[in-house]
Amino acid sequence: MKNRREEIRNYSKNINLLYVEDDVVSQEYTLKFLSPMFENIILANNGEDGFNKFLHNKVDIVITDINMPKLNGIEMIKKIQNENRNCYFIILSQHDESDIFLQSINLNVDGYILKPFSFDELLNSLEKVIEKFKLEYEAKNHKYYIEQYLNLMDQSNIISKTDTEGIITYVNDSFCKISGYKREEVIGKKHNITRHHENPNELYEEMWHTLKVKEESWEGVIKNQSKSGSTYYVRTIITPIKNIKNEIVEYFVVRDNLNTVVDDKKFLFEKIEENELSILVVLQIDEFDMLDKFYNASTVEKVEKNFAFQLLSYLPKEYSFVNVYSVGNGSFALLTEFEDFNKSELSLEKYLNDFVENVKKSNLEFEDMEFDLNITVSYAIGKYMLYEDAKEGLENALKQKTKVSFSNDSSIIASKEAKENLEMIKTVKIALDNFNIVSYFQPIINNKTKEVEKYESLVRLIDENGEILSPFHFLNISKKGSYYNKITQRVLENSFKILKTINTKLSINISAVDIENEQTRTQIFTLLEQHKGEANRIIFELLEDENVQDFEVIKDFIREIKSKGVQIAIDDFGAGYSNFERILEFSPDILKIDGSLVKNIEKDPFSRNIVETIVLFAQKQNIETIAEYVENETIFNILNEIGVDYSQGYYFGKPEELEQRNK
Incomplete structure (x- = not known):
């Protein structure tokens, strides 16, 4: 019997059982038998109580006595069947009269067991009911799946x-x-x-x-x-x-x-010749040539094909192109008759701008991978040399990154080290799903007092083996997919949460890419509003990037957060893209001196001269300075002598967690 009960339990997890019995002894006795098989048992003490509980709960099987006060079992079953014909019923009765039995038959009950009964009898009835339930459930599922498949086929095929x-x-x-x-x-x-x-x-x-x-x-x-x-x-x-x-x-x-994705240009040229006047839109997945550096040829092809098959879904609903042509190397063409589009009374430039935005907001997903895509678009109107004109316009737009052709950054990635990169993308996704993107905090000390006055929030990833990875291993590759923005959002959440634990200032890294992302900007302003009493403890370290699309967005962002009391630091100053001209644009409160200059300051006079120049400039502009990579006392003493305000490095403390992560 034990094995039979286990089999029922394996299938009864999603089944709700209503047990109606007025006799307390029988109730307790039978519940001991039913409880190991059913997780969801609803108990009622009489027929009226049973009907009310049926009305307020999802019920699949009813086991009921006949002789009960207020409403007997037969009357209760009739009322339930008037509400729902999809219930199964098992009657436990002390009556063997033929009229009650006939009433039960007419009600199509699924089991009729005379009291006193053996549990083997009840088990037999339950097995039959569960088998019916199972068959009906699978039939419904099968029908539901078929309807979905047919609907999908009807929508996606001719x-x-x-x-x-x-x-x-x-x-x-x-x-x-x-x-x-x-x-x-x-x-x-x-x-x-x-x-x-x-x-x-x-x-x-x-x-x-x-x-x-x-x-x-x-x-x-x-x-x-x-x-x-x-x-x-x-x-x-x-x-x-x-x-x-x-x-x-x-x-x-x-x-x-095939007009949705045609891989042969001759079909495109034939179509252009058929039309008196055409609109040809040529688009390119930005930086598609970078794919070979990260993924293998098979993955590159899948990215291109999956994007091609979803391309029409990104178009604004007001007008739909019929023809989509793949013209190679991440380039595609859309073609329509000029007069046909003209009837829509749409602005072509706005239509294409919305198209580009739709692509930017969407994610391309396949095989557990997810990509943010951006495209550059060029269009031409005419008949002769139409493709050549549109292609030339696209090439110019890619070079100049002009807004007219909707030039945007690409997030597609690819490489010879495809396997390693794919594994890392998978690791990042798992870490995000399991809240294993965490923040470590490194102290920043005042050089005069040697007291901790700030902490820098530094992102870390904990992989499936519990190994802690620094950003070097995962951040750049995350920038090429949709995960980078999610990592930034997780870091912001972690960082603002730590304000409750520390009483110092907190420095958080953000890049130009983060600031240009509207969702990230919105999150930052929301967090600042939620913590407006502590905004003056926040420092945003700006990580510069040569691929900045819109400096005005960045400058507006800086002005707005500074008005809320937030400070701005320029990170890695003295190297990369940092320069004195940028200081005029961003008006920072702090310069963080690049670590490559600091760690060589003992032996390299050139590094020392640069640091001294930066400090002198900062002092004249009333800007604080922080030196990174302070690894020993000698470096600290040199920096203190030069006049650097703050130091950060292993000499004073490694990055560490300041609180238990809340998963």
């Missing part, structure tokens, strides 16, 4: 049905859209209504031989002609549908619009 003579009996919306025909214009007509005159007769002879004689599916690419006379290509699968007697009763036709 579908039609014909009788055995090729007369059209059904077409979906996609068929009407691409062919230009309304349903009433094609239902009842032969399928050759869309046949292109250039297709050879041999194509159709071979098709019908496969379908009628061999009784097999036919597959191939067909050139079709729409109602307006334009050409479109479809990859077609025609399948014979048979009845139970194995007779063909109809043909089911599924087409994939």
Whole structure:
């Protein structure tokens, strides 16, 4: 019996059982038997109580006594069935009268057990009910899955049905859209209504031989002609549908619009020649050539294909291009007739700008990988040399990064070290999912007092083996996918949370990329509002980046947060892209002297001279200075002698957690 009860338990986790019994002894006795099998048991003390609890709970199985006060079991079952016919019922009764038994049969109860009963009898009834429940549940699931598949197929494919003579009996919306025909214009007509005159007769002879004689599916690419006379290509699968007697009763036709993703430029040029006047949009996945540096050829191809198949979904809903062409190396073309687009009364430039924004806001996901994509767009209107003009415009836009052509940064990544990078992306994703992106905090001391006056928040990743990784291992590769922004958001959350633990100032790193991200800016302002009494304890260290798209956004951001009492520090000053001109633009409160200058200051006079120059300049501008990589007492003494205000490094403390992480 134990094994049988375990089998029921394995399937009853999602089943809610209502047990109705007025006798306390029977109730306790039976519950001991039922409890190990069912996690969700609802107990009722009489028929009226049972019906009320049924109304307020999801109930799948009812086990009930007959003789009860207020409402007997038979009457309760009738009332429940009036509300829900999908319940299963098992009656436990002391009555063996034929009229009660007949009433139970008429109510289609699933089990009738006379008291006193053995648990083996109840177990037999439960097994039968569970088996019915299981079959019905699987049938519903199967039907639900089929409906979803059919709906997905109907939305993503061009579908039609014909009788055995090729007369059209059904077409979906996609068929009407691409062919230009309304349903009433094609239902009842032969399928050759869309046949292109250039297709050879041999194509159709071979098709019908496969379908009628061999009784097999036919597959191939067909050139079709729409109602307006334009050409479109479809990859077609025609399948014979048979009845139970194995007779063909109809043909089911599924087409994939090759105009959605066409890999041959000749189809594009043919289409341009057909139109009197066209709009050609050429777009490029930004920095697509970087793919070979991170991923293997197979991954690059998947990125390109997955983006191609989703491309139409990024277009604004007000107008849909039919033709999408893959022209190689992350470039694609959209083509439409000028007059057709002109009828929409849309601004082409705004339409394309919205298109670029839709791509930017979306994520490309496949095989547990996720990418932020950005594109550059160029367009041309005309007929002759149209592709060449649009392509030249795209190349110029990529070089100049002009707003006119909607130039944006790319987040696609690829490399020879594909395996390692893929593993690291996976590690980052797992860490984010498990709240293992954490913040460590390194003290910054006042050189005069040697007291800790600030901490810097430094991101760390804890991998599945518990190993703590520094940003060197994961941050750059995260910048190329959608995870970088999520890491920044997690760091901001961790950092503001620590304000409750420390009474010093807190320095948080943000990059130009972070500031340009609207979602990150919004999070920062929200956190500052939530902690407005402590905003004067926050320092944002600006990590500079040569790929800044809009300095005005950054300067506006700095002005706004400084108005809230936040300080700005320029990180790694004296190296990279930091320069004195940038100080005029950003008006920082603090300069963090680049560690490469500090760690060489003992032996390298040139490094010392640069540090002295920075400090002298900062003092004249009333800007504080912090030296990083202070590794020993000698370096500290030199910095103190020069006049550096603060020191940070292993000589004073390593980065560490200041509180237990809250998972």
